[in-house]
Amino acid sequence: xxxKFSSALLLITLMVGCIxxxxxxxxxxxxxxxxxxxxxxxxxHLIPEKMRLSTTTxxxxxxxxxxxxxxxxxxxxxxxxxxxxxxxxxxxxxxxxFAPYWQKTRNTTYARNIMLAAKDLFEVxxxxxxxxxxxxxxxxESNKPGWYNYVLKEKAGIEVALLDPLAYxxxxxxxxxxxxxxxxxxxxxxxxxxxxKDRIRKIEQNTNSVLNELDDLLNVLDIEIEKVxxxxxxxxxxxxxxxxxxxxxxDVTHAEAENxxxxxxxxxQQIEFRDETKLQDFIMLHLMRKAEYYNLPFQIHTxxxxxxxxxxxxxxxxxxxxxxxxxxxxxxxxxxxxxxxxYMAELGVLAKTHPNVYIDMSWMYVISPEASRSxxxxxxxxxPSNKIMAFGGxxxxxxxxxxxxxxxARRIVTEVLIEMVDKEYLNEQDxxxxxxxxxxxxxxxxxxxxxxxxxxxxxx
Ligand SMILES: [Zn+2]
Numbered sequence: 001x002x003x004k005f006s007s008a009l010l011l012i013t014l015m016v017g018c019i020x021x022x023x024x025x026x027x028x029x030x031x032x033x034x035x036x037x038x039x040x041x042x043x044x045h046l047i048p049e050k051m052r053l054s055t056t057t058x059x060x061x062x063x064x065x066x067x068x069x070x071x072x073x074x075x076x077x078x079x080x081x082x083x084x085x086x087x088x089x090x091x092x093x094x095x096x097x098f099a100p101y102w103q104k105t106r107n108t109t110y111a112r113n114i115m116l117a118a119k120d121l122f123e124v125x126x127x128x129x130x131x132x133x134x135x136x137x138x139x140x141e142s143n144k145p146g147w148y149n150y151v152l153k154e155k156a157g158i159e160v161a162l163l164d165p166l167a168y169x170x171x172x173x174x175x176x177x178x179x180x181x182x183x184x185x186x187x188x189x190x191x192x193x194x195x196x197k198d199r200i201r202k203i204e205q206n207t208n209s210v211l212n213e214l215d216d217l218l219n220v221l222d223i224e225i226e227k228v229x230x231x232x233x234x235x236x237x238x239x240x241x242x243x244x245x246x247x248x249x250x251d252v253t254h255a256e257a258e259n260x261x262x263x264x265x266x267x268x269q270q271i272e273f274r275d276e277t278k279l280q281d282f283i284m285l286h287l288m289r290k291a292e293y294y295n296l297p298f299q300i301h302t303x304x305x306x307x308x309x310x311x312x313x314x315x316x317x318x319x320x321x322x323x324x325x326x327x328x329x330x331x332x333x334x335x336x337x338x339x340x341x342x343y344m345a346e347l348g349v350l351a352k353t354h355p356n357v358y359i360d361m362s363w364m365y366v367i368s369p370e371a372s373r374s375x376x377x378x379x380x381x382x383x384p385s386n387k388i389m390a391f392g393g394x395x396x397x398x399x400x401x402x403x404x405x406x407x408x409a410r411r412i413v414t415e416v417l418i419e420m421v422d423k424e425y426l427n428e429q430d431x432x433x434x435x436x437x438x439x440x441x442x443x444x445x446x447x448x449x450x451x452x453x454x455x456x457x458x459x460x
Contacts, residue, residue, distance in 0.1 A: 006169060027418050027430045028275045034414045037405060040443035043299070043337065043362035043392030046399055047406075048179060049148040055086035057143040059136035060094060062117070064397040066366060067110040072308045074104040094346035095132050095416065102127070109408075112180040113366045115406060117400035121155065151399045152182055156406040157441075160449065160456040161393070162186055164238050178233065180455040184447075186299060187228050193284050194219050196276055214254070214261040218286060225287070227296035232457040235447045236300040236335070237291050241284070246316035246399055247302065249281045249325060290460035292332035297447055299360070302347070302404045318343040319350055320434040326354040333446060334390075338363045346373040351383045358446060359383065362392020365400075365408040377414050380434065381425075389446070390438035413439060 055061070063071070064085065072081065080101070084094040105111050106127070118124040122138040124131050151156045163183035177186050191199045191206070195217070203220060206209055211217050228234050241247055260279040264271055292299050302319040305312065319340035326334060335358045340347040351357045359379055364372045379388055391409040393402030417431040426434070443449070450459035 002295070008174075015273055022345040026421055026431075030417050030421065030431050030435065031414050031427060032411050033159075033432045034417070035116075036438070037157070037436060037439045038096075038159035039157055039391055039409075040346060040389075040440045041158045041391055041393050041402070041406070042360055042389045042447075044161045044163050044183070044402060045166050045394065045396040046148075046163065046183075046402065048177065048395060049145065051131050051399075052147075052399075053102075053143055053145065057139050058087055059091065059132050059139055059306050060084050060087070060098075061139060062114050062135075062398055062400060063098075065156075065401055066306065067105065067108075067114055069306065069308050070105040070108045071098075071101045074101050076101040091133070091136055091241050094287055095129065098235045099129065105429060109366050109369055113404045113408065114398075115400055116404040116433065117398075120407065121151065121400055121403060122130070134370065148179070148182060151387075151403050156403040157192050158182075158402070158406060160184060161402075162235060162299075162443075162447065164188065166240075166396075172272070173435065180233070184449065185237045185453050185456070186238045187234045188238045188240065189221070189287055190226070190240065192217075192224075193280055194238060194244060195279055195283055197264045197271065200264060212265070214258040219281075221283070221286065222290065225290045225294065229296065232459075234370060235458045236297040236299050237287070238301075239284075240301045241280075242301045242303075242312070242317040243305055243310070244312060245280070246313075246321055247300070248321040249284050249320075250278075251285070253279050254282075285325075287329075288329050288332055292329045295331070295448075297333035297335050297358075299335045299337055301337045303338045304363075305345055320346045323350065326350070326357055330356060332356060333358060335360050335446070338367075338394075339372070340373065341367055341375075344371070344378070348375075348379050348382050351379070351384050351387050358387045359410075360392060360444075361388070361390045363394040365412055366394075366405055369408060369412055371413050373416055376412065378422070380416070380420065385434050385437050386442055386445070388438045389443050 007060075014248060043151065072078070077230065078095050083089055084098045093460060106115070118127055118135055122135055124135045125137065125210070127135065152161070161183050162185070163178060164186050165178070184417055188281060191203050200211055200217070201356045203209070203217070207220050209216065209220050210299070211220065229238070257279050260271070260275045263275065264279070288298060300322065303317050305314070305317065319336045319342065322334065322336070334356055336347055336350070337360045339359060339361050347359060351359050361372065361376070364375070376390065388414055395405070397400045417426065417435060421431050429451045448458050448459045
């Protein structure tokens with residue numbers, strides 16, 4: 001007999017089931033959308049495939065990028081690092097030296113990233129004493145033409161990546177051959193913005209010019225920027241100044257800058273760091289004015305520094321130091337890299353309040369997926385969605401790590417959007433719209449990328 005009570009219970013069960021299946025449908029739609037997006041990867045340093053083919057890509061090749069820093073941080077000495085990265089040493093003895101430090105670092109996401117690559121690309125479930133020989137063999141076998149296409153396009157679903165050709169082993173700037181099927185380029189003006197007495201000479205050599213006074217330097221810089229503006233394969237400028245100094249740039253008059261320049265030429269021994277930064281500030285502002293004029297977005301490294309034992313204080317890298325520049329160059333797109341990790345809250349406020357400040361999440365998921373998850377959620381709650389770019393692999397030697405990073409990015413974006421839908425902050429359409437925006441369309445728009453004859457370049 002069906003009592004009133006049991007029929008009410010049945011009704012509730014049916015309703016809950018109905019809500020659950022609707023929920024599941026939405027979840028899988030969001031997941032499928034995110035997984036099928038052809039990514040625009042806003043930041044890589046990947047070496048050309050040709051260069052990779054000429055190196056020994058054994059097991060330890062997988063440990064040449066970020067994971068190195070965690071291994072060193074765990075206490076591995078530079079001597080051991082050199083030993084294990086030298087392919088001429090016997091594999092087993094390299095493993096023996098490496099294993100204790102691997103055990104100490106395998107909890108970090110830098111390590112998990114490599115393990116994910118090993119699992120998905122080589123079907124090696126874990127990296128341990130029973131698997132390293134097999135993984136070594138599979139890595140060696142992978143070193144064939146077409147590997148980049150397989151990993152970046154077929155597996156990672158990356159349609160195009162913005163390449164900062166800075167990784168170890170890159171040829172001189174003028175001879176860089178970019179693989180157009182994968183990359184468009186960004187350009188650094190490091191010798192100019194980090195100007196000191198040695199760099200003045202270097203610029204003279206590289207540009208075949210004589211720099212007697214400040215205006216000579218500015219003229220050369222202007223010519224170089226104009227070349228970039230005309231070269232549509234270059235889509236943005238990039239600064240890595242945060243590695244060497246505070247990223248606060250004050251107004252400096254031409255006369256003050258000229259004073260420092262003259263001192264650099266005539267009595268370099270009297271130059272102090274304070275003087276150098278003054279001239280650098282002047283040049284940086286000049287460069288930004290030009291970038292604004294030519295409509296070239298400016299990528300700026302902020303936050304965490306790659307490597308270990310830095311001289312520079314981490315607080316010098318907080319994006320907040322750039323605050324005075326945003327109103328000064330209202331048409332310049334400031335692309336703030338790495339979510340300014342660990343200063344994500346500050347960046348959120350900057351991007352919320354300045355129309356020309358954009359958030360770039362390159363490198364972030366492998367630093368910390370949890371920090372990325374909470375930052376992305378916070379930014380989606382506070383910052384207009386056209387200003388967030390949610391993926392950049394940021395690897396140099398290991399295309400495999402870029403693949404695994406893309407998987408992690410998709411996973412976190414999916415989870416964040418699903419959570420926001422479940423909490424009824426977003427509906428399904430909102431979530432799908434946002435996924436496409438932050439993983440692809442924003443980058444295409446911000447960098448003005450257009451496909452011509454099969455390759456991407458900066459549009460007119
Ligand atoms: Zn980078």
